[in-house]
Amino acid sequence: MKKSHKFSYQRLRGIIAKEFTQMRRDRLTFAMMLGIPLLQLTLFGYAINSDPRHLPAAVLLADQGPQGRTLLYAMKNSTFFDFIRQVKTETEGRELLERGQVQFVVNIPENFSRDLLRGDRPEVLVEADATDPVATGTALGSLGSLFDTALQNDLKGSLATLAGTSGPIDLRVHALYNPEVVTQYNIVPGLMGVILTMTMVMITGLAITRERERGTMENLLSMPTRPSEVLIGKIVPYILVGYIQITVILIAASFLFHVPMEGSIILLGVVALVFIAANLAMGITFSTIAKNQLQAVQMTFFFFLPSILLSGFMFPFRGMPRWAQMLGEVLPLTHFLRIVRGILLKGNGIADVSLQLWQLALFALVALTIGIKRYRQTLD
Amino acid sequence: MKNGESVIEVRGMTKRFGELTAVDHVDLTVAAGEIYGFLGPNGSGKTTFLRMLCGLLRADDGSGRVLGHDVIAESEAIKREVGYMTQRFSFWEDLSIEENLDFVARMYDVKNRRQTVRESIGQLGLAERKDQLAGQLSGGWKQRLALAACLIHRPKLLLLDEPTAGVDPKARREFWEQIHQLAAQALTFLITTHYMDEAERCQRLAYISKGKLLAAGTVDEVISGVGLTTWSVRGPDLAKLAEQLRKTSGVQQAVAFGNSLHVSSNAAAALERAIAPFRHEPYDWRQIPSGLEDAFISLMDHDKSAA
Numbered sequence: 001m002k003k004s005h006k007f008s009y010q011r012l013r014g015i016i017a018k019e020f021t022q023m024r025r026d027r028l029t030f031a032m033m034l035g036i037p038l039l040q041l042t043l044f045g046y047a048i049n050s051d052p053r054h055l056p057a058a059v060l061l062a063d064q065g066p067q068g069r070t071l072l073y074a075m076k077n078s079t080f081f082d083f084i085r086q087v088k089t090e091t092e093g094r095e096l097l098e099r100g101q102v103q104f105v106v107n108i109p110e111n112f113s114r115d116l117l118r119g120d121r122p123e124v125l126v127e128a129d130a131t132d133p134v135a136t137g138t139a140l141g142s143l144g145s146l147f148d149t150a151l152q153n154d155l156k157g158s159l160a161t162l163a164g165t166s167g168p169i170d171l172r173v174h175a176l177y178n179p180e181v182v183t184q185y186n187i188v189p190g191l192m193g194v195i196l197t198m199t200m201v202m203i204t205g206l207a208i209t210r211e212r213e214r215g216t217m218e219n220l221l222s223m224p225t226r227p228s229e230v231l232i233g234k235i236v237p238y239i240l241v242g243y244i245q246i247t248v249i250l251i252a253a254s255f256l257f258h259v260p261m262e263g264s265i266i267l268l269g270v271v272a273l274v275f276i277a278a279n280l281a282m283g284i285t286f287s288t289i290a291k292n293q294l295q296a297v298q299m300t301f302f303f304f305l306p307s308i309l310l311s312g313f314m315f316p317f318r319g320m321p322r323w324a325q326m327l328g329e330v331l332p333l334t335h336f337l338r339i340v341r342g343i344l345l346k347g348n349g350i351a352d353v354s355l356q357l358w359q360l361a362l363f364a365l366v367a368l369t370i371g372i373k374r375y376r377q378t379l380d
Numbered sequence: 381m382k383n384g385e386s387v388i389e390v391r392g393m394t395k396r397f398g399e400l401t402a403v404d405h406v407d408l409t410v411a412a413g414e415i416y417g418f419l420g421p422n423g424s425g426k427t428t429f430l431r432m433l434c435g436l437l438r439a440d441d442g443s444g445r446v447l448g449h450d451v452i453a454e455s456e457a458i459k460r461e462v463g464y465m466t467q468r469f470s471f472w473e474d475l476s477i478e479e480n481l482d483f484v485a486r487m488y489d490v491k492n493r494r495q496t497v498r499e500s501i502g503q504l505g506l507a508e509r510k511d512q513l514a515g516q517l518s519g520g521w522k523q524r525l526a527l528a529a530c531l532i533h534r535p536k537l538l539l540l541d542e543p544t545a546g547v548d549p550k551a552r553r554e555f556w557e558q559i560h561q562l563a564a565q566a567l568t569f570l571i572t573t574h575y576m577d578e579a580e581r582c583q584r585l586a587y588i589s590k591g592k593l594l595a596a597g598t599v600d601e602v603i604s605g606v607g608l609t610t611w612s613v614r615g616p617d618l619a620k621l622a623e624q625l626r627k628t629s630g631v632q633q634a635v636a637f638g639n640s641l642h643v644s645s646n647a648a649a650a651l652e653r654a655i656a657p658f659r660h661e662p663y664d665w666r667q668i669p670s671g672l673e674d675a676f677i678s679l680m681d682h683d684k685s686a687a
Contacts, residue, residue, distance in 0.1 A: 014486025018475065025474045025513075219470035222434055223487040224459045379436050 011225055015233025019207065023237060033203065037195045037245050038252075052135050052319025057104035058085040058096050065113020067154055071124070071169075074150030075106065080139035097129050097176060099352050100338055103136060103318060104128050116151070116168055123170045130175035131345045132186045135316030140173055147171055177262075177345045185260065188253045189344045190313045193336040195249065196242055196272070197279055197307050198300070203241070204283030205296035207234050213292045218379060227375045231368075235280045242276040243269070253344075262347030271339050271353060274360045278332040281367035288374035307333040335360045387412045387537050387568040388433065390444030390451055395428050395437060402428040404591035405441070410570055410584075415563050417582030418572040421680060425591040426572040427467055430539045433570075434464045447536055460488065463530030467541040467572075469522045473515025477506055477525055480514055481532060488533035496532060504528045520551035527558070538562075540571045544578065556581050576673045585672075587679055594679050599672055606678050608670040609651055610644040612637075615663035630654030633677055644674050 023030060057075075061068055075081045085102060087093045093105035107125040115122035126143060128136045147169050178185045211217040220230065246269070253259040282303060283296075290296040308314055310328035317328060328334045335356040342348035342356075388410040395403040403425040410416045420426050431437040433446055435455025442451070449457040471480045481500055485493045501510050504524050509517075514525060523543060530538060544552045556578065559569060571582065579585055579599070586596040595602045613621070618641045625634040625643055630650040634643045645651040659665050 008489055010489050011487055014483055017486075018472065018479070018483045021479055022472065022474050214473070215466065215468045215470045216472055218436065218466050219464075220487075221436055222459060222462075222464040222466075223484070224456060224489075225487055378438055379431060380438055 007226060007228060012229045012233050015225070015230060016236050019234060019237045023241075029203070029206070033199055033241050033245065034248065036199055037191075037248050052138070052316045053079045054082045055080060055103040055135070055139055055318050056084045056101065057081045057106060058087050058093050058102045059083050060087050060090065060093055060105060060107045062110040063108050063112035065111075065116075067113040067116050067151060068108045070154060071108065071147065071150050072106070074146055075143075078142055078146055080142055081106075093127065097127060098342070098346050098348060099355075100129065100342065102129075104139070119168075121168065121170045123172055125172045125174065127174045127176055129346075130178040131341045132312070132316050133175075133178060134186075135318060136175070140175075143171055143173070184257045185345060186341065188249070188257045188259050189340045190337050192246060192249045192253075192272075192340055193275070193311070193333045194308055194313055195245055196276060196336075197333050198304050199245065200238060200242055200276055200279035201283040201286065201303055202297060202300040203238050204234060204280045205286045205290060205300055206293050207238075208284065208287035209290050209293045209296045221377060221379065227372055227377060231284055231372060231375060235277070235284070238280055239273070239276050242272070246272055259344060261344055263343035263349065267350060267353075268340065268343045271336070271343070271357055271360075274357060274364060275332055275336040275339075278360055278364035278367060281364050281371055282332075284371035285367050285374065288371060288376070307331050310334070312337050329359075330363075332360055332363045335363075385412045386410065386445075387414075388416075388444075388446050388570065390433070390442060390446070393429060393432055393442035393444070393451075394440050395425075395432055396440050401591050403432065403588075406588065406591070406593045408586060408593070408596070410568060412568050413563055413566045414584060415559060415569045415571065415582045417579045417585040418570060418588065419574070419579055419585060419676065420572075420588035424589050426588060427541055428591075429588070430464070430541050430570070430572065433458075434462050434539055435459055436464075460533070461536050463533070463535035463538045465526050465530045465538070465540045465543055467545065469514075469526060471514050471522075471526060471529060474513060476511045476513055477501065477517075478510040480525065481529055484529045485532050490533055500528050500532050519546045520548060523547050523551065523555065527555070531562075535567075537568045537570070540569065542572050542574065544573065544575065552578075576671075576676070579672055579676075587676060589680065594682075595675075603670050603672060603675045606670070606675040607646050608644045608674055608678055609646075609648040610642055610668055610670040610674050611651070611655060611665055612640045612642055612668045613655075613658075613663050613665050614640045621658065621663070625655070625658070628654045633674070633681060635674070635677060642668075642671075642674055644670060644678065646678070 059072060061072070072083065076083060081104065085096060087096065087105070090107070093107070096102045097105060105127040107127070109122060109124075112122045112124070124147070126140070128140055130136050151168055211220060250265070254261060283300070286299040286303070287296055290299055306327065310320065310324050311317070311331050311333040312328065313333065317325065317334065320328065339348070339353045339356045342353055386409050388408055391407045392405045393403055393408070394401065394405050406425075406429060418426050418429070428437060432439045432442075433451065435458055439452060444451050446458050447461050451458070472483070475483065478497065478501060481497045482493065485497055490496050501507050506524065506528070509521070514522065517525065527543070544555055547555065559571070563569060571578070573579060584596070584598050585602050587594045587602065595605050597605065615621070618636060622634040622636060622641055625631045630645060630647065631643055631654050632645040634641055643651070643655060645654075655665065
């Protein structure tokens with residue numbers, strides 16, 4: 001009888017097949033799984049305004065004179081910019097931008113002070129990660145007047161003429177990754193994560209509490225099924241559903257919203273698997289706590305609300321207070337948003353997203369472990 | 381497992397839910413090939429006891445063997461050889477008959493699954509309805525499906541929890557005929573029920589109330605164990621007579637059975653003295669052997685007065 005303690009693929013296949021059949025029969029849920037992505041895609045055409053400050057920036061300072069530093073102090077004092085890194089080369093700065101570690105790279109060229117005092121209008125280049133236009137918009141908008149006033153103290157007396165109408169500095173802004181600053185480019189890939197979070201957590205939560213509510217759980221438990229068979233059997237069908245949703249969203253993103261697809265769609269597919277697994281595991285864990293289907297739905301919303309608010313989907317992540325950012329770091333959606341925006345808009349590769357991916361995987365693992373631990377094999 | 385060997389042999393089975401002791405040190409022995417009836421009022425602990433036997437609930441106390449496996453430690457092995465039919469229909473209403481049977485067969489790793497399922501459908505006469513959703517079946521058909529599903533992995537022991545609740549008399553009779561046929565093939569049954577006629581179809585019985593086993597044995601043993609003397613009385617306006625008798629000391633119960641009234645007590649002499657004033661025309665009194673129902677009502681009343 002030791003045989004019964006082994007994992008059985010026959011049983012696993014049985015549970016998966018049953019789940020698919022029930023999914024097919026449950027027209028409303030099935031419609032919801034396809035309807036929600038389409039509905040949200042059409043509804044979210046706007047962005048929410050916000051005023052994020054203390055955005056991380058890197059500086060490439062080649063100038064030896066005092067005016068370059070004065071400019072940086074002025075930027076820092078505006079509270080929009082926090083200079084967290086000093087880089088040596090442009091590529092180094094670009095890498096930080098790509099990985100999302102800084103929002104801006106400020107490039108103050110060699111001989112900036114000299115050229116300024118000569119009246120040559122030296123060029124200052126500000127590169128911005130514009131994947132989320134809302135996050136960078138205000139800060140970039142402030143730069144013009146900031147630069148004008150910053151050097152007022154230095155440009156007195158005989159130099160006062162330099163602070164003329166055209167400005168002493170030639171400010172160049174490069175909005176990278178989303179040059180036209182289209183909010184949909186940011187919102188639509190983000191919606192992929194939001195939709196997956198909502199449907200995946202809820203559907204699995206329902207799939208298990210439904211068995212309990214209808215009394216079929218008693219039957220299932222009286223059979224020699226193992227918890228891992230039941231849980232994995234419940235997860236697998238919905239992974240497929242998740243991929244269908246991703247496909248729908250990607251097609252809409254491409255044809256309706258013309259979102260650029262810079263990176264590898266295959267990489268996105270692989271990463272999405274981890275994200276889907278994290279959400280399904282969360283749903284499973286909820287279902288072990290919820291007593292009925294209504295509670296499972298309520299718990300889903302408890303999870304969904306912070307996800308949508310604190311992940312950087314609705315408000316720029318860096319505009320949130322510290323505590324909110326820390327909460328946000330825990331949520332899988334936060335990491336997935338960075339990944340999906342990184343891949344689609346910045347053309348991130350596996351190396352660029354690996355840190356976020358690990359954090360996602362860790363969440364999935366913890367949630368699934370709790371789910372399996374809490375799943376009871378008896379009715380106690 | 382040969383006839384006569386014990387299929388269930390458990391001692392001191394106990395289950396507590398917080399303050400409530402749902403099953404209180406129940407001993408039970410069921411022999412192979414036996415149809416064993418498990419009786420008791422609602423909430424007496426019958427279902428809890430069955431669930432402990434098949435590993436659905438962890439017993440707080442108790443020991444013993446089911447089909448040779450340790451009832452506490454080897455519930456996995458027990459599950460594979462036991463068919464458990466829940467009180468409430470617990471198959472998937474949004475799956476068809478065939479899909480339900482196929483699913484159950486897969487869960488038990490049944491060999492030649494497709495063939496087994498086909499045979500099972502044929503034997504139950506469900507062939508024409510195999511694609512019907514289980515949720516659309518009537519009570520009788522649901523019960524047939526549930527039994528077929530419980531049998532699909534060829535269990536040696538069936539635990540049936542009120543299998544005939546909500547089933548019409550004809551379907552009930554057919555169901556019991558099937559149970560007897562299966563028992564003849566060395567299958568063992570433990571069946572909970574409320575119905576006296578069903579209890580009398582069982583070879584042995586146990587009566588449980590408030591988690592305690594109050595009586596066990598064959599029908600005759602249970603009746604004689606209660607030690608009841610019963611008189612039957614016929615005549616006009618029995619309802620009024622019953623009311624008078626219930627107030628008389630020495631009469632423990634006076635229950636209407638169709639056109640007669642059954643009057644009984646544990647103390648034969650006291651009962652005879654009590655009914656003496658009423659033994660005249662137009663009443664027709666005669667002493668009868670106590671029935672199972674008289675015995676059970678007596679057990680139930682006893683329990684009430686004890687509490």
